[in-house]
Amino acid sequence: MTPPSTDPTPDAGTAGLAPYDAVLLFSFGGPNGPDDVLPFLRNVTAGKNIPDERLAEVAEHYHHFGGRSPINEQNLALRAALQAELARRGLDVPVVWGNRNWEPYTRDALAEARAAGAHRIVALVTSAYSSYSGCRQYREDLWAALDAVATPDGEPLVVDKARSYFNHPGFVQANVDAVVEAYGATSADAAWPRLVFVTHSIPDTMEAASAVAGASYREQHLDVARTVAAAAGQRLGRPVEWDLAFCSRSGPPSQPWLEPDVNDHLEALAAAGTTSVVLSPIGFVSDHMEVAFDLDTEALATAHELGMTAVRADSVGVREPFVRGLVDLLLERAAIARADDAGAPRPAEATAGDLPAFRSVCVPGCCRMREGVDSGRPAACSVDPWS
């Protein structure tokens, strides 16, 4: 197994981010106040088979936090951190921020980049793993947003996507650091904690669709979990036993989603004698609502009811190795674009773990949910937008 690399910061080189002249920080979006909650949830669930009771329940989660999701401040912090790291390397490009489901919307971010003179943009999605929810849905919305952006000079606006970065060394390293710190925060007289990695559940059908041309969503997580647990155990001087659990299931009960649910899993662990856990939210890049509610509110309460000691590790947020890794990833994507444009071989791509680097341009049918059922929506950043 390859340990997370601690390579020195790669030089931006003379080509820098060319051919890109702007970066799109592309995220989910979230409400800024109580009045935003319902319209936001309607945006998220348009055309989805989510029961009303589930929606009312999720609205309550947001109201519990004043109707405001932490995700927007977290994206602003990430944008500022990216800008600072780009500047540190002498890379002078605007970073615009756009969301699929709330203001600032993707189309406005693209218009902002266009107004600043951008013609070719590299998109960084705030989802580390690939599936319909973390990749294709972003690309479908991007296609629609590109369609809505005026191009008065007649030159098209092109957006390329940086690959899913779950196994990029920066993301893995930041998670290792966070896990090691969480172990340090557990009380010395508690039992050696078991490490429970947590991610967003998805329907089994979405899991199957994520495996069109490589590792599935679940397999991507297992690769990261294995790598993070091994590296953390090494740093701590003692091996850690780990599992992968899921949170935030929605959809009708009749529809199978990835399991075990983190709460059920904690019960099973308690029944088997585990008294201490560290929860590592490897499926999420920031402590947004799903982490604040499903983990910090629900799962920690479950653990305490079961008499367990539980500490939640940070998500990667704006940790330095993560931010540095994202800028490395942008530079790598730019080098790939230059190679593709020149018909030259692509440069090597940095990874940690056993899986290869995820594809930078999606293959036909990638993460497609409804093939054969409807005509599908076209998606940007793929070989064939219509498949």
Ligand SMILES: CC1=C(CCC(=O)O)c2cc3nc(cc4[nH]c(cc5[nH]c(cc1n2)c(C)c5CCC(=O)O)c(CCC(=O)O)c4C)C(CCC(=O)O)=C3C
């Ligand atoms: C894999 C995945 C990630 C992880 C990757 C990533 O981090 O991006 C993620 C992130 C997020 N999900 C979020 C919020 C919601 N997700 C929902 C619904 C759904 N998510 C799904 C998947 C994922 N979602 C799925 C398969 C559904 C069912 C409907 C559908 O097929 O799309 C719903 C509807 C109600 C409900 O069902 O819960 C809401 C409100 C927020 C914002 C949080 C905030 O406001 O701070 C974020 C970052």
Ligand SMILES: [Fe+2]
């Ligand atoms: Fe994809």
